[in-house]
Amino acid sequence: MDVNARIVSRLAEELGVKAQQVxxxxALLDEGATVPFIARYRKEVTGALDDSQLRNLDERLRYLRELEERRSAVISAIDEQGKLDGPLKARIDAADTK
Structure with missing residues (x-):
């Protein structure tokens, strides 16, 4: 499962909505749409997510993307030192916070 699919799946689970809605x-957020715009004019696309759900989704999306970037940087740095092994990589992959 790629990073984006993992993030979408996690957001859907956290928010209790369908992965398609997420x-x-x-996609709308990545295209530059704002949360108020999406809440007002794109209800048919998002499956009628309300304003608070959209704000939570936007905040968590940013956090999870930053977490994935950080995870990648940490794994790369440890690997460059030659100290990355399977159990350590698994623990880093399982981390829920930065």
Whole structure:
């Protein structure tokens, strides 16, 4: 599962909505749409997610993307030192916070 699919799946689970709603909202956010615009004019695309759900999704999306970037940087740095092994990589992959 790629990073984006993992993030979409996690957001859908956290927010209690369908993965399709999350993917559509992420696509709109990535295109530059704002949360108020999406809440007002793109309800049909997001499956009628309300304003608070959209704000939570936007905040968590940013956090999870930053977490994935940080995870990648940490794994790369440890690997460059030659100290990355399977159990350590698994623990880093399982981390929920930065």
């Amino acid at each position: 993917s559509a909202t992420v």
